Amino acid sequence: MRTLAAGALPDPVTLGDDLLVHGDNADVLPRLPAGAFDLIYLDPPFNTGRPQTRATMRVKADPEGSRTGFGGRRYTTEEVMRRGFADTFDDYLAFLGPRLERCRDLLAGHGTLYLHLDPRESHYAKVLLDQIFGRECFLNEIVWAYDFGARTRRRWPAKHDTILVYVRDPDRYWFDSEEVDREPYMAPGLQTPERAARGKLPTDVWWHTIVGTTSRERTGYPTQKPEGVLRRIVTASSRPGGWCLDPFCGSGTLGAVAAGLDRRFVLVDEAAEAVEIAGRRLGAPETTKAAS
Structure with missing residues (x-):
């Protein structure tokens, strides 16, 4: 893996490279090759209106x-x-829109995009994605439910994120249901012993805890996502050896998962702190700065 400043990206970028890029993804995405990525996962700031x-x-x-x-x-x-x-935007969709449009161009014909948000903005983003991809390219709305965080007695406690899934071509996208981790049946007695032992394909509601304070995964990054959630995404929607992209990489979870599953990756973040954490996590051996 190479760690690069955005200005040091080769032209053209070699297909299949493992890259960690320090820079604004609005500048980096146009320099990546169109039609090259099996999977694009975006975990942008959620526009919570408060610092994270x-x-x-x-x-x-x-x-x-x-x-x-x-x-x-x-x-x-x-x-x-x-x-x-900071996590406040005057016009959140104006921030996301150009990035999502370029991501669509970067997907291979069999490629899939996952946009990870929370209920504050996910419904607006879905309309935006319908416009960019076409409603026929909508595949799933995944609800990731977890069991930790703030508590309230004034409403139902908010304990889920929303992951919107769109494909480049609804007739030829890649989805490997055989390799995805299985879940126990809620009523195993209604299944054959063989089916109960194997478990079921996960539905569009995923129960998975957050990264715990004592977890071996923990990096200290404020919005770090658990490897288990990303592992399911990468396994289902990319092929062995395929190229995966995360334009808001944070602590580098997508890269860590992709490397463990024999996928290649490109990670981008404009925060020097995020690039430092991700590089350390992924064992970055080499750093290339932009030419002066």
């Missing part, structure tokens, strides 16, 4: 500490690092 932050804390034993742990031991915590980004 995550703090890294250090715990120290302290007999005079203000916190009490196991066995009555006292300790203190201190913040050692805080990561975050």
Whole structure:
């Protein structure tokens, strides 16, 4: 894998390269080859209207500490690092639209696009994708439900994201249902023993926890997504050796999953912090800066 500044991208980009690109994807996407990608996964800022932050804390034993742990031991915590980004847009669809249009051009004829949002904007984005791809190219609306986060007693607690799935060509897209991980049947007694043992193909509602505070995957990036969700996407909608693209790569989850599944990848992010985290996660051996 190579880590590049946007201005150092080769022209043309070699098909099948593993790349981590530091730059605005609005500048990078036009320089990637059209029709080259099996899969494009976008996890853009959600336009929550508030900063997205995550703090890294250090715990120290302290007999005079203000916190009490196991066995009555006292300790203190201190913040050692805080990561975050602004998440407010005056015109969110004007931000997404040109990027989604270029992503459609970058998909191979058998390719699939996954747009990961939450219920604040997903319905507006679906109308936009219908216009860009055509309603006949809509494949699924996936609901990713999780079990952790803020609680409220004033409404039903919001515990899901929405992933919109569109294909370049509804007659020839790639979907490998045989390789996708299986789930237990809710009523296994109604199935044959063989079917119950194998499990069922996941539906369009996915139950999967977020990246936990003690997870081996955890990088500290504020909006990191779990590998299990991306693994299902990559397995279903890309071929072994195929090229996968993430224009808002954050901590590099798509790249980590793709590398483990014998896929190639291109990751892009304009935040130096995200590129540093993703590069470290993926073991980036080489960095190329833009020519002055």
